[in-house]
Amino acid sequence: MTNPQPPDSPHTPPAFNGTPSGDPSATYPAAYAGGPSAYAPAPPAPPGRTLAIVGLVLAFLVSPVGLILSIVAAVKLGKAGAPKGLAIAGIIVGAVITIIWVIVIILMITVFAGLFAMCTELGAGVWEVDGVTYTCGGS
Structure with missing residues (x-):
């Protein structure tokens, strides 16, 4: 049987490098034979x-x-003996931003409490006290 393509054609299949019996272990080392121990399985991700x-x-x-x-992730990673870098970063970022929000909320409550107290004292209308104009609504 002849091959219709010329031998130097880019579509020529590669030459067979195995043994005549087709046993790959005779040509390749045992690690490449495709057996169950060819590759070690990837280690599972640590919990957390x-x-x-x-x-x-x-x-x-x-x-x-x-x-x-x-x-919670830091505790789980600590028990597993895995690195806790991302969990610690999350703790730091979460704590800093939470503290900033708590400070902002306390300041807002203080400012609005002062405004409500001033309007309660002055009554309805537009008032100017020490250069600050207060517009208080009445009922």
């Missing part, structure tokens, strides 16, 4: 690794939730 990533992302978006998830 995905939780640490989710905690870090949520620390930027919803900081209290990210902080809690990062703490």
